[in-house]
Amino acid sequence: MTNTPDSPSPALGHVTLVGAGPGDPELLTVKAARALAQATLVLYDHLVSNAVMDLLPADCERIHVGKRKGLHTLPQAEITAEMIRFARAGRSLVRLKGGDPYVFGRGGEEVAGLSEAGVPFTVIPGITAAQAASCLAGIPLTHRDHAQSVVLATGHLQGLHGDRHVDLDWPSLVHQKQTLVIYMGLGALPIISEQLVAHGMPADTPAALIERASLPEQRVVTGTVARLPALAVAHQVESPALIMIGGVVSLHPLLAPHH
Amino acid sequence: MTNTPDSPSPALGHVTLVGAGPGDPELLTVKAARALAQATLVLYDHLVSNAVMDLLPADCERIHVGKRKGLHTLPQAEITAEMIRFARAGRSLVRLKGGDPYVFGRGGEEVAGLSEAGVPFTVIPGITAAQAASCLAGIPLTHRDHAQSVVLATGHLQGLHGDRHVDLDWPSLVHQKQTLVIYMGLGALPIISEQLVAHGMPADTPAALIERASLPEQRVVTGTVARLPALAVAHQVESPALIMIGGVVSLHPLLAPHH
Structure with a gap:
């Protein structure tokens, strides 16, 4: 079976979970900085600093999913569901979290959802x-x-x-x-x-x-x-x-x- | 009093204590990678990977001071004394340690010695x-x-x-x-x-x-x-x-x- 313009069957997008570190963009890892510079779509948390966000390309689509005290933008389960929807539509994305994704970042919960859905992922640590x-x-x-x-x-x-x-x-x-x-x-x-x-x-x-x-x-x-x-x-x-x-x-x- | 060619009084060198991270050079921080790329003298530990050492300029002077089990190249106090000597001779240097300098890296002991001697220093964290x-x-x-x-x-x-x-x-x-x-x-x-x-x-x-x-x-x-x-x-x-x-x-x- 071959794809025709009427029946696109996009390859699954890839999710790169990136630790944004403490705020100073110089404290991102080299790998994280590269992932940001190449991103076309980013889902980011409240705790990510403006200076880190400035590393994204100008035309990168940005979706704020972060939590602030008393202002839950998106519940955790919906963030994961959103990433899965994008990946199934063939879009790769960066999931950007403050600090290290696996130190109080709830990265484990998000990646579990991706893994169960068969979405490929990479996790890049960050300075906590x-x-x-x-x-x-x-x-x-x-x-x-x-x-x-x-x-x-x-x-x-x-x-x-x-x-x-x-x-x-x-x-x-x-x-x-x-x-x-x-x-x-x-x-x-x-x-x-x-x-x-x-x-x-x-x-x-x-x-x-x-x-x-x-x-x-x-x-x-x-x-x-x-x-x-x-x-x-x-x-x-x-x-x-x-x-x-x-x-x-x-x-x-x-x-x-x-x- | 002015300096003459016979009595040089060089400015104190600066010590940059760099966390080399876990081994993959992509997991260095951007700041650490830059410090390595600009280094002219590095004192490094056994645990630093070859891939990280490869980021040093070809003409950078390298001194192995690392500890390996049963093979103490230089005692801790001598490492600090060596850094102070270089700094007093006006030479800036990178002190490169595996992981994070302040997580089981004994960075605190080394920096205490520098501080007491009046040598200026910077500490760059690393992925542990x-x-x-x-x-x-x-x-x-x-x-x-x-x-x-x-x-x-x-x-x-x-x-x-x-x-x-x-x-x-x-x-x-x-x-x-x-x-x-x-x-x-x-x-x-x-x-x-x-x-x-x-x-x-x-x-x-x-x-x-x-x-x-x-x-x-x-x-x-x-x-x-x-x-x-x-x-x-x-x-x-x-x-x-x-x-x-x-x-x-x-x-x-x-x-x-x-x-």
């Missing part, structure tokens, strides 16, 4: 916020004297009004020689600070808030785990911000690239 | 092995159904002969909704497997070994945490290899990019 904050603020994630391991967790609030909580396993997060990095935890800072100390973390454990890591507006505020909520208020720290807790934060004055 | 293995093997580090957090730890053997051990806080690593990634743990695999199960991890927890993540020879072997040592022997897995443990490993058959 913890790494950008670490290298640019001068707070190593691991260090012989301070941290043998590092935990990445999310701290977003769950539940309604009077019953708001953070679904974290507090005891496993309180461990002396470990760096704790919490994504999306700014709104729950009082709970996080209180629970960590209640579960045995010394109140004077060094802690930092890193706002807009890697962007020109990056700010670093340091103090102790007990004082984090007060610090956030005093310095009017805003999302996106990362929380880093542990002995490594004490290295910040020495390792911050102030030269 | 856990991210490359995750995206390329199809094992997300986090996932709504399987892992709310991820721990990165090292598993190298410590101590001598009869008293060999791994210095990890086992209870904090055994947590159902968490992905555990262990770097440099191949030699200690029997201890790691045994200790995790002894501390309450279900013996049938999905687990994987990822050999040479991101390189053309990448291999993924999956099984359970209890069977990891047998799997490593059966498949003759060799360093560098990463251990990934947790429910996310069960997604590998679905998410592996086999298309």
